[in-house]
Amino acid sequence: MLDDRKLEVLRAIVEDFVSTNEPVGSKALVERHNLRVSPATIRNDMAALEEGGYIAQPHTSAGRVPTDKGYRLFVDRLSSVKPLTPAERRAIQTFLEGAVDLDDVVRRTVRLLAQVTRQVAVVQYPSLSRSAVRHVELVLLAPARVLLVLITDTGRVEQRVVEFAEMIPEDAVAGVRAALNARVAGRLLSEAAAAIADLVESFPAERRPFVTAVLSTMLETLVEHPDERVVLAGTANLTRFSLDFPLTIRPVLEALEEQVVLLRLLGEATDPATVSVRIGAENLHEALRTTSVVSTSYGAGGQALASLGVLGPTRMDYAGTIGAVRAVARYVGQILAGT
Amino acid sequence: MLDDRKLEVLRAIVEDFVSTNEPVGSKALVERHNLRVSPATIRNDMAALEEGGYIAQPHTSAGRVPTDKGYRLFVDRLSSVKPLTPAERRAIQTFLEGAVDLDDVVRRTVRLLAQVTRQVAVVQYPSLSRSAVRHVELVLLAPARVLLVLITDTGRVEQRVVEFAEMIPEDAVAGVRAALNARVAGRLLSEAAAAIADLVESFPAERRPFVTAVLSTMLETLVEHPDERVVLAGTANLTRFSLDFPLTIRPVLEALEEQVVLLRLLGEATDPATVSVRIGAENLHEALRTTSVVSTSYGAGGQALASLGVLGPTRMDYAGTIGAVRAVARYVGQILAGT
DNA sequence: ACTTGGCACTCCGAAACGTCGAGTGCCAGC
């Protein structure tokens, strides 16, 4: 039903519409692409494509516009990922290498992604549950106040203050610190909780209130607080399309302010190992029905830790965006592995 | 020159314009406020106000709109701060009390501020230089890798990894840790740099390469990295005025993405002790000439640590916004003091 | 010296209208 030329016509429509943002008609098509047939022929093809639901007309006697289904076909079968230029690659690498700690890596990544793709960028912090404990530190801040610092192999650092009614001797702190590290160092955070569950029993009775308090804070940090953080950049890029969706920008901005929405957005990817593209209504969130999300996972050494991606209007340069997202994810992975 | 009635007219114009967003004419004025004179009289007053530069007409034979100067007079002399309702106060307090660490306090504060004022909120992290060192921790992560953790009395935690060519003995780490803490604990970060400058000399020669490396990382953290971080929320609120400035929203969003701009914005306050209001062109940044900034400082126990504020169109509810900013700043101060 | 009603004037915004051109669908012929 869809012969080669029809597919070629669809590709041409998508490309033209992405670059001009105007419904594209049969005549303009044959002029700009060297399809070797007449406009009338194209019109027949267009009718077939419309029949199949790949394109639509905004109103009778206007040009055609790709539908979500049309973009989907385009992405799946008609476009090949556009690699970055060497200059871009170099810029990305040197910019990311300047990062000083994990926060900085994430901040730089998100800004970079926004700049390169000229869309809204979203980066999730390396997940706590999928990373391993590198070290647990207990610091006596005051006679009855202990700071618990949890360091993961992804460079993430979580801290909590634990308060007590009574004074805590330094050697108690040292003992718990040693015991904790012996149990959890090197383990995944998801396993660590189970590993310390019965730890309190190995302490003498008079120490147990203190140990219990520390452990419960620790558990809280490990479990109750899967607190997947997400950062955002490039919202200004939304306004590049203010003419596309003049009042639609409002709900989009609102949706983007919700951490939960962003997380779900990144989590919706079907196969996190590759670059996932969700187009228009394929996104579950109501306000994002007119946008597309291009995302992938990243992580050090093959281990997927978290996701990153960009969001833009369905009318976007998919080839370029996919390439950029993939490249940035790779470089971040390298940087994280090297830390 | 500006008698009481003229001031009253100005107030009425500002109030009407803020709520309706339409140029206000003499007839509508006398109808909505019970000025006890005729429209013709008001017209004379308006002419005088326009003469003085407090109001302007968008075009001949249109109503009047307040100028920056008009808003300034209104804020300085005609409006009194609107206190929050008890319900709002309670909501603020309980919401902030749920915070688990400094990051969380800041994140919650900025969202709260955005929600309460329905504007764009900006919160600066407690400044490093104005807070004191509570503790420095050194952790041996690997034979040749040390993690430096700096904890301030404002709850802020900075970490850096230090790498070496050769193995570091555990007792070397302990020695440096003790020496560092003895020198800097309790000191302001701004003084700490000087306090450790000659610390290396108290170590035996074979330890010095290690000590020097740790100290230089420490100095970097203290000085070269005054990295005043800023967080933002409520950009979606900008679109509430998309009709006011349809295309002006773009540069504003762009400006807001620049950390430096935000910092300068908060820094421009003349007197940080009170709530500062900068209207329209009073803001130095080009893109923010059509916006107003309401900001103040906050901190634990009288000590100003950093600033927070909101940004919105010059046409904003100043009384309410000032009240909200002040209240939030106070509550954050309390929370920080209690940590 | 203010205040007021009246009046002529200005100018924006909305609605109505006509025109233009791009685009379509269909059909007959190649």
Added chain:
DNA sequence: GCTGGCACTCGACGTTTCGGAGTGCCAAGT
């Protein structure tokens, strides 16, 4: 199955018209 021709549709755009809100000014009233 492709092509040129043709009639038709419909939105975009420029022009025109019209009404209303608002102004400034003036002369009269208090």
